[in-house]
Amino acid sequence: MSGRVTYEYALLRVVPRIERGEAINAGVLLHCRQRDVLAVRVHLDRARLAALDPYADADAVADVLETIAAVAAVPEPPRSDRHSTGALAARGPGAGEDIGRRFRRLTTPRSTIVQPGPVHTGLTADPHAEADRLLERLVLPPAPE
Template sequence: MSRDVYEYAVIRVIPKIERGEQINVGVLLYCQPRGYLCARVELDAARLRALDPAADVDAVRRALTAYELACGERPGPLAAEPLGGRFRWLTAPRSTIVQSGPVHAGLTADPDTELARLFDKLVRV
């Protein structure tokens, strides 16, 4: 079974930038040889409110949904971009509440399985 290079980044929420506390809420995975780009997200609202009781949970959910939508084939601002361009745009450094961490790489024979493994390891409590 052949394995291909993939890149991934953890999607995180940093409710108060000045405090630097963060919650891992998703994983973004890109595998160029397989034409694969997918984001999987899950927000634990109780954990977010523990760090910031005034957090706008609905706004954070909308921002996370944008990551998922940017990976799909639906019309939108990134729809015309190749998958690699979308991945680079989604992982570009930001100083916002929702952002991605550094990009890491690995080898996989199945990007869907790898995304699920990383999600369980890095996001689920």
């Protein structure tokens, strides 16, 4: 047995002008049910965003990306706390949801400037390292050779 587990991931795409359909990749959402992991990595390349739309509000886009990361990072409350409205509200958006449900909510298609791409699957031994690898390979600018 290799110790590898199945994971799902989706890219976070920034589409500054929806009518044009042009996008840049700005993050990765990764969910591994077997390891109980919901990992998010974000990186906004402001120069690439400005190349697509010089009037795009990069600060607002960065705020949306950070909000998505924050929603994903909310820990699940203990089982006894799940029905306590006050305890859940204090934890913020996404509190009370298991991470699989949160991943599904964050990857639901929407028509906004920050959109999740389609969900893909893979195998990994380390979901957190895989999130880093996907960010490097699919989001960050290529390293000079």
